[in-house]
Amino acid sequence: MTRRTTLPGLVALCATAVVFAAPDDPKQVIPPAPVVPTKLDLPAKNFTQELSPEVKFEMVYVPGGEYLMGSPDGEPGRGADEGPQHKVQVKPFWLARCEVTWDEYYTFWRDEGLFVTDEVPDDVAKTLKADAITRPTNTFENELNDHGRDGHPVIGPSHHAAMMYCHWLRFKTKRGYRLPTEAEWEYACRAGQTGPYGFDEKAEKLGDYAWFLDNSATSEHTDANSKRGQEKEPTTHKVGTKKPNKFGLHDMHGNVWEWCLDHYDAKFYEKFPADKLTLGPVNKPTATKWSHVVRGGSWADKPEQLRSAARRASDIRG
Numbered sequence: 107m108t109r110r111t112t113l114p115g116l117v118a119l120c121a122t123a124v125v126f127a128a129p130d131d132p133k134q135v136i137p138p139a140p141v142v143p144t145k146l147d148l149p150a151k152n153f154t155q156e157l158s159p160e161v162k163f164e165m166v167y168v169p170g171g172e173y174l175m176g177s178p179d180g181e182p183g184r185g186a187d188e189g190p191q192h193k194v195q196v197k198p199f200w201l202a203r204c205e206v207t208w209d210e211y212y213t214f215w216r217d218e219g220l221f222v223t224d225e226v227p228d229d230v231a232k233t234l235k236a237d238a239i240t241r242p243t244n245t246f247e248n249e250l251n252d253h254g255r256d257g258h259p260v261i262g263p264s265h266h267a268a269m270m271y272c273h274w275l276r277f278k279t280k281r282g283y284r285l286p287t288e289a290e291w292e293y294a295c296r297a298g299q300t301g302p303y304g305f306d307e308k309a310e311k312l313g314d315y316a317w318f319l320d321n322s323a324t325s326e327h328t329d330a331n332s333k334r335g336q337e338k339e340p341t342t343h344k345v346g347t348k349k350p351n352k353f354g355l356h357d358m359h360g361n362v363w364e365w366c367l368d369h370y371d372a373k374f375y376e377k378f379p380a381d382k383l384t385l386g387p388v389n390k391p392t393a394t395k396w397s398h399v400v401r402g403g404s405w406a407d408k409p410e411q412l413r414s415a416a417r418r419a420s421d422i423r424g
Contacts, residue, residue: 288417314348
C-alpha cells in the first residue's frame, strides 16, 4: 500500500497497500523487517484503515495501467528533469485518499508501546536490530508553525520520518504500507489525463482541485487554531476539501508536497527507452541521506509547480 506524507515545510504521506504477516504481540517494540511481498492479498477495492476508534483513513484502490511519464518539451513551466518522456507500466496499488493528517501522525508520535528516542534501556538496546523504531523526538518549537492541526496535513517530517511512519504502520496494521514510487505517484495524480494536471483543463480550474498560492490565504476550511488562516496568509487547509480526481484522490495538487520513495536524480529518466515499456521504475533509496523526491506542490506554490510531472529534490533536511 502507499501512504502520503509531508516534506520539510510542505509534503503529505502515501502508502501503497500490500499485505504481509507480522508478529501478534502488541507489546513488541521491534517491528518486522520492512519487506513488502509482490502478492496483493487484499480485495481490489477501497478500504478503511483504523488506527484507533477515533482515527481512521481511507485507502483507494488504483488499478494498474500504462502511461507516458514526464512532460513534453512544450509544456509551460516544464523543468529539465521532467524528461525525456517514457512509457511506464505500474501494477495495481492502494493510495491514501487524502494526505496524512496530524491525528494520524500523532498516533505514531505518541504510541506508548514504543520507546522514546535516546531513552532505550541499555539492556534492551543490546538486543535491538537496525530496523527497530522509536517514537519521534519532540520538536524544539511548535511543529504546526502557525498552520492548523485538526484535519490539516502533516508538515515538516523528513523522508526518514515518513519512511519510519510507514514502517510503524506495517508493524501496527500488519499490512505492507510504504511510500509510493515516483512512477506510482504520477500515475495516480494524472488519473488518465495527459495534460499538465490530473483533470480536464478545458472544463475545470486548478482552484477547484488545489490549495496553492493564488487561493490559500483564507481561513476557509482551516481549524480555529490556524493563525495563518485567520490572518489571511497562505496556509495549509483541511484535507479533502477540494475536488478529487477521477481515481477519487484529493489534494494530489497543492496543499502540501508529498514524499515519494525514490532518491532524486535529475537524469533518472534518461535511463529508460522512450519507445519501450518500462515496468515499475524506481530509484531505490540507499544509505545516502539526500536528496529524495517530493511531488505535487504546496499551499505556497505557483500553478506550474503543481503540475503532474513537476519534480522537486529535498535539501539536507530531507
